[in-house]
Amino acid sequence: QSAVTQPASVSGSPGQSITISCTGTSSDIGAYNYVSWYQQHPGKAPKLMIYGVINRPSGVSDRFAGSKSGNVASLTISGLQAEDEADYYCTSHIPNNPYVFGSGTKVTVL
Amino acid sequence: QVQLVQSGTEVKEPGASVKVSCKTSGYTFTSYLIQWVRQAPGQKPEWMGWIFADSGDTRYSPNLQGRLTITRDTAASTAYMELSRLRSEDTAVYYCAREKVGDAGFDPWGQGTLVTVSS
Numbered sequence: 330q331s332a333v334t335q336p337a338s339v340s341g342s343p344g345q346s347i348t349i350s351c352t353g354t355s356s357d358i359g360a361y362n363y364v365s366w367y368q369q370h371p372g373k374a375p376k377l378m379i380y381g382v383i384n385r386p387s388g389v390s391d392r393f394a395g396s397k398s399g400n401v402a403s404l405t406i407s408g409l410q411a412e413d414e415a416d417y418y419c420t421s422h423i424p425n426n427p428y429v430f431g432s433g434t435k436v437t438v439l
Numbered sequence: 440q441v442q443l444v445q446s447g448t449e450v451k452e453p454g455a456s457v458k459v460s461c462k463t464s465g466y467t468f469t470s471y472l473i474q475w476v477r478q479a480p481g482q483k484p485e486w487m488g489w490i491f492a493d494s495g496d497t498r499y500s501p502n503l504q505g506r507l508t509i510t511r512d513t514a515a516s517t518a519y520m521e522l523s524r525l526r527s528e529d530t531a532v533y534y535c536a537r538e539k540v541g542d543a544g545f546d547p548w549g550q551g552t553l554v555t556v557s558s
Binding site: 375379384418420432 | 483484501
């Protein structure tokens with residue numbers, strides 16, 4: 330499976346909305362809805378924020394929303410808050426194949 | 440609530456093996472996959488493999504095939520990850536996580552186990 334690419338960094342001011350992209354290919358992200366997003370604060374375990382492209386686990390704020398268009402999945406954070414400052418990773422999965430983590434995006438709240 | 444609690448920090452010499460445990464509680468152990476993911480310092484997470492807790496079926500990353508063994512003890516609701524022939528590049532935090540079959544979302548994660556490989 331090919332690499333999954335994310336922007337190295339995204340920043341925004343409190344209250345703003347930001348979007349993180351996750352670019353794959355027509356064989357992975359473009360073909361399947363197995364895209365998940367994880368938030369990771371320094372020294373902590375990752376936390377699932379979105380699975381199946383658009384689904385939010387119980388307890389995750391509705392300020393987080395996932396979407397997909399073609400070979401690109403996106404995570405939008407609305408009403409940006411200081412606590413959202415973290416690293417974010419997407420994953421792409423083709424059934425019966427390895428899971429692939431994206432390159433990661435550092436979100437900075439200005 | 441659902442919890443995954445991992446065993447503690449390990450320091451190993453090159454060539455040795457390490458076995459990390461992941462004790463689960465708060466859900467039906469045999470209804471889910473247990474995933475293993477590692478993260479080297481400053482790097483992105485790397486998927487290692489999974490075990491279906493019911494059948495014991497496993498799947499491993501091609502990068503680790505031959506060195507990685509994932510097992511489980513259903514009576515203890517615990518999964519294990521054993522990595523052999525350790526080298527310095529295996530130094531990382533190792534995580535277990537639960538996955539509902541077909542969801543492709545890992546939730547929740549264990550707290551992580553630091554494994555340092557050094558002579």
